[in-house]
Amino acid sequence: MTVSVVGQPMPQVSAQEKVQGRAVYAGDIKMAGMLHAKLLRSPHAHARILSIDTSAAEALPGVKVVVTGDDVPRRRWGVHHKQQNVLACGLVRFVGEEVAAVVATTEAVAQDALELIRIEYEELPAVLDIDAALSEGAVPVHPEGNVVDEINIARGDVEAGFAAADIVHEEVYTTHSQYPGYMEPMATVAATDGNGRLTVWTSTQSVFLARQRLAEALDRPISSIRVIQATVGGGFGAKIVEERSSVIAAFLATKVDRPVRLNLSRLDDIQSGCFSVPMRIRLKMGMTRDGTITAKDVTIEAECGAYAGLSPEVMLVTAMRSDNMQRLENVRSHARMIHTHTMPRGAFRGFGGTQMSFALNSHMSTMADMLGMDPFDLHRRNAIRTGDLSVHGWEIGSCGLPECLDQVSTALDWTARRARNTRCGVLRRGVGMAAVMHVSGNRTMGNWDGSTVVLKVNEDGRVVILTAESDMGQGANTMLTQICAQELGIPVSHVTVQAPDTDNSPYCLGSLASRVTINAGNAMLGAARQARSQILEAAAQKLGCEAADLTIADGVVHSGKNPNLFAPLPEICRYHIFRHGGEGILVRHTHDPKTVMMNKEHYGNIAPAYSFAAQALEVEVDTETGQVRVVETYLSDDCGKAINPLTVHGQSAGAAVQAVGWTLYEELQMEGGRVMNGNLADYTMPTAEAVPTMHSDIVETDEPNGPLGAKGASETAILPGAPAIANAVYDAIGVRITDLPITPEKILAALAAKEQPHA
Amino acid sequence: MSGHKLSLVVNGERVEADVPSNRLLSEFLRDDLALTGTKRGCETGVCGACSVLVDGDVVKSCLSLAVQMNGREITTVEGLGRVGALHPLQQQFMEKGGLQCGYCTPGFLMAAVDLLKRNPNPDDAEIREGLSGNLCRCTGYQGIVDAIRSTAEAGHGA
Numbered sequence: 001m002t003v004s005v006v007g008q009p010m011p012q013v014s015a016q017e018k019v020q021g022r023a024v025y026a027g028d029i030k031m032a033g034m035l036h037a038k039l040l041r042s043p044h045a046h047a048r049i050l051s052i053d054t055s056a057a058e059a060l061p062g063v064k065v066v067v068t069g070d071d072v073p074r075r076r077w078g079v080h081h082k083q084q085n086v087l088a089c090g091l092v093r094f095v096g097e098e099v100a101a102v103v104a105t106t107e108a109v110a111q112d113a114l115e116l117i118r119i120e121y122e123e124l125p126a127v128l129d130i131d132a133a134l135s136e137g138a139v140p141v142h143p144e145g146n147v148v149d150e151i152n153i154a155r156g157d158v159e160a161g162f163a164a165a166d167i168v169h170e171e172v173y174t175t176h177s178q179y180p181g182y183m184e185p186m187a188t189v190a191a192t193d194g195n196g197r198l199t200v201w202t203s204t205q206s207v208f209l210a211r212q213r214l215a216e217a218l219d220r221p222i223s224s225i226r227v228i229q230a231t232v233g234g235g236f237g238a239k240i241v242e243e244r245s246s247v248i249a250a251f252l253a254t255k256v257d258r259p260v261r262l263n264l265s266r267l268d269d270i271q272s273g274c275f276s277v278p279m280r281i282r283l284k285m286g287m288t289r290d291g292t293i294t295a296k297d298v299t300i301e302a303e304c305g306a307y308a309g310l311s312p313e314v315m316l317v318t319a320m321r322s323d324n325m326q327r328l329e330n331v332r333s334h335a336r337m338i339h340t341h342t343m344p345r346g347a348f349r350g351f352g353g354t355q356m357s358f359a360l361n362s363h364m365s366t367m368a369d370m371l372g373m374d375p376f377d378l379h380r381r382n383a384i385r386t387g388d389l390s391v392h393g394w395e396i397g398s399c400g401l402p403e404c405l406d407q408v409s410t411a412l413d414w415t416a417r418r419a420r421n422t423r424c425g426v427l428r429r430g431v432g433m434a435a436v437m438h439v440s441g442n443r444t445m446g447n448w449d450g451s452t453v454v455l456k457v458n459e460d461g462r463v464v465i466l467t468a469e470s471d472m473g474q475g476a477n478t479m480l481t482q483i484c485a486q487e488l489g490i491p492v493s494h495v496t497v498q499a500p501d502t503d504n505s506p507y508c509l510g511s512l513a514s515r516v517t518i519n520a521g522n523a524m525l526g527a528a529r530q531a532r533s534q535i536l537e538a539a540a541q542k543l544g545c546e547a548a549d550l551t552i553a554d555g556v557v558h559s560g561k562n563p564n565l566f567a568p569l570p571e572i573c574r575y576h577i578f579r580h581g582g583e584g585i586l587v588r589h590t591h592d593p594k595t596v597m598m599n600k601e602h603y604g605n606i607a608p609a610y611s612f613a614a615q616a617l618e619v620e621v622d623t624e625t626g627q628v629r630v631v632e633t634y635l636s637d638d639c640g641k642a643i644n645p646l647t648v649h650g651q652s653a654g655a656a657v658q659a660v661g662w663t664l665y666e667e668l669q670m671e672g673g674r675v676m677n678g679n680l681a682d683y684t685m686p687t688a689e690a691v692p693t694m695h696s697d698i699v700e701t702d703e704p705n706g707p708l709g710a711k712g713a714s715e716t717a718i719l720p721g722a723p724a725i726a727n728a729v730y731d732a733i734g735v736r737i738t739d740l741p742i743t744p745e746k747i748l749a750a751l752a753a754k755e756q757p758h759a
Numbered sequence: 760m761s762g763h764k765l766s767l768v769v770n771g772e773r774v775e776a777d778v779p780s781n782r783l784l785s786e787f788l789r790d791d792l793a794l795t796g797t798k799r800g801c802e803t804g805v806c807g808a809c810s811v812l813v814d815g816d817v818v819k820s821c822l823s824l825a826v827q828m829n830g831r832e833i834t835t836v837e838g839l840g841r842v843g844a845l846h847p848l849q850q851q852f853m854e855k856g857g858l859q860c861g862y863c864t865p866g867f868l869m870a871a872v873d874l875l876k877r878n879p880n881p882d883d884a885e886i887r888e889g890l891s892g893n894l895c896r897c898t899g900y901q902g903i904v905d906a907i908r909s910t911a912e913a914g915h916g917a
Contacts (some may be wrong), residue, residue: 473860716807
């Protein structure tokens with residue numbers, strides 16, 4: 001009997017150690033002789049460092065070293081824009097920028113020493129928002145000026161498209177910055193060894209990108225550094241390449257030549273970023289009376305703060321990704337990324353998609369009202385379909401968007417609920433919906449989006465998977481385990497996925513762009529099939545039959561022709577070694593999808609597959625307090641074949657709640673560039689009480705490029721929440737909020753303005 | 760900092776220790792006893808990752824001093840269950856998707872033990888209310904609520 005493992009809901013492979021509290025996160029690691037580091041941050045948004053006196057701090061018993069910008073390599077690091085040093089060198093560009101670090105025998109001593117460091121600053125004028133940064137004569141954050149990136153995309157004839165439209169609507173939307181809010185604040189342990197090599201255990205979504213960044217920032221050869229992924233307590237994009245504390249920890253270890261642990265406090269973690277990129281989006285769309293979109297024109301101003309990081313890539317997504325969700329011909333985007341003297345922003349789950357989803361779906365709902373159409377019908381009319389080539393050259397191999405729309409509208413009983421709304425009373429209910437798309441993979445980091453899996457089959461028939469794609473809780477290792485177990489005919493408990501380690505794992509890009517299921521999943525499939533074929537060849541030799549007659553099930557190789565011909569897997573795996581010319585089974589498979597990098601006009605099929613999702617929900621608005629509550633929600637994710645439905649539902653629920661937080665509860669408060677709510681009591685993420693049952697469903701399209709039909713899940717699911725809520729609020733009280741978050745203050749002000757339009 | 764003699768029971772074992780008076784319980788557990796299952800997520804008593812049981816009641820160990828624990832009995836996640844003898848809540852958290860990254864999980868488990876002790880048959884609203892002292896950023900709470908409900912339904916609530 002062959003048990004199908006793929007497609008079955010099963011606990012994550014890391015679940016057992018995690019429920020026992022035995023998974024080891026970087027902050028749990030303790031090494032002999034380990035020292036502790038603390039960081040001193042800039043109190044100013046923009047200032048010149050005139051002098052730093054570390055003598056009192058250095059004199060404190062227990063302090064091993066105090067380092068400043070004078071001690072760090074001159075070489076600057078960054079994703080594309082090389083803008084940062086390990087510590088600020090001579091100039092600080094945001095409140096919270098790291099200016100000095102102390103290494104001491106205990107965290108407490110290191111903390112005390114920070115207070116003994118004397119820094120003389122010359123405060124300089126600062127630009128704290130995009131308007132200030134773009135104003136005439138604005139102080140440049142960097143010598144190159146405050147516009148760090150500009151994108152222009154145009155296809156078709158936008159003016160003709162508007163001329164052909166029966167209705168045109170234009171609106172400006174603003175989206176705010178969201179804290180990733182992973183529960184594990186950044187933590188790193190770094191240690192040099194007797195050969196001068198540096199090993200870094202850290203919380204990262206990509207060990208190889210981490211190593212590359214460390215090599216650059218510390219100005220040392222890539223191969224002199226080894227990065228090992230500790231258990232990651234949530235990433236949400238912030239731990240791809242932009243966080244800085246692991247870089248500082250690694251540098252400190254080289255200074256003291258002893259193990260150093262740097263655990264950020266929550267305040268540290270919040271002050272250092274990496275929040276999502278706030279944007280101001282002007283959207284103009286034209287439609288004919290039947291709802292066909294004839295033209296779309298977008299202008300984006302985005303704020304990356306002091307350092308660009310991945311923000312330009314995020315903005316590119318905002319500027320064009322959602323165009324591919326609909327059958328469009330005439331589109332135009334102009335987007336600018338702007339520096340300010342605030343914390344660096346960057347990658348966040350959805351990667352620029354949430355911002356445009358808010359604008360686009362708010363717009364679609366508004367225009368549906370203008371046309372007297374149901375927004376679901378308006379989305380259906382324009383939705384891209386399987387087999388389409390999008391306006392930007394994306395080949396849509398599978399598209400479950402129409403099915404997602406059907407599922408959520410049926411689940412919420414959309415038509416009936418919408419009709420029920422009366423817009424009266426203190427507590428008013430309304431319904432809203434949104435539809436979205438995301439990539440599964442993205443050929444963007446050099447001309448490779450591949451993934452390599454090394455598979456070792458031990459002499460007992462159990463296996464070890466080596467990969468450097470990262471599991472930060474989303475379930476990558478479980479996905480690999482299920483595919484491997486199914487292909488080899490072994491129990492999932494016989495599969496171990498090794499933690500990413502740059503010395504031992506094959507080169508991989510890591511967990512970003514929802515690329516792991518489709519790319520690493522395909523690599524896993526290839527590796528497992530290769531191992532299976534080697535096992536069957538060896539078994540055929542040993543049993544004296546044809547390999548084609550053999551299969552593996554439940555850990556036993558047996559013949560389909562002769563029931564007496566069988567051998568347990570361990571016997572075959574030992575035979576593979578113990579014969580002349582034998583060896584242990586070790587296979588490698590690389591899968592690089594048949595995608596292209598975008599050309600200069602931003603055209604080309606960048607991803608092997610595209611995921612879609614839709615959400616429909618009901619809110620209740622308290623017209624006396626202005627509070628908005630989501631009372632019921634349904635989200636459908638087209639993730640192709642769901643390799644583990646339990647994981648997919650978990651991703652959908654988690655993403656949907658993160659979206660609720662962004663829309664209703666979370667708001668970064670800054671004054672003079674200083675974070676005013678740098679703790680989890682004042683930066684209010686949703687609790688269990690704040691959200692209802694998160695219903696989710698799955699549309700299982702069969703993705704031709706996916707492993708067993710699968711594509712990416714999880715990021716797509718964060719995209720529809722904000723506009724679905726905004727649309728529901730409009731439905732409930734007739735007030736359209738176009739600037740996030742939707743706070744009680746804004747609701748009350750809008751209601752007051754609506755009742756007294758001339759006041 | 761003056762030291763204090765401390766005698767307490769942690770996960771069923773007697774522990775004698777000398778601790779400075781400002782030692783937080785979370786530091787004492789993690790750094791002195793190497794019980795790193797108890798996590799630190801906010802240091803301000805909001806996230807609940809550091810939750811442990813003190814004489815059976817859930818307590819945030821980042822807001823408690825070790826010296827307050829003299830004569831008390833503490834249970835951390837390490838004392839809840841082991842492989843082969845997992846606590847029903849641990850089993851249900853696994854099966855219902857009550858965790859992803861796992862960082863908040865020990866705290867949620869301790870809060871859930873306390874919740875079911877006080878109310879062996881909670882409805883969803885009561886479960887959610889009982890979890891309001893803990894934050895999770897991965898699961899959207901759905902798997903956690905499902906796990907606690909199914910534990911209670913199986914009669915393991917008391």
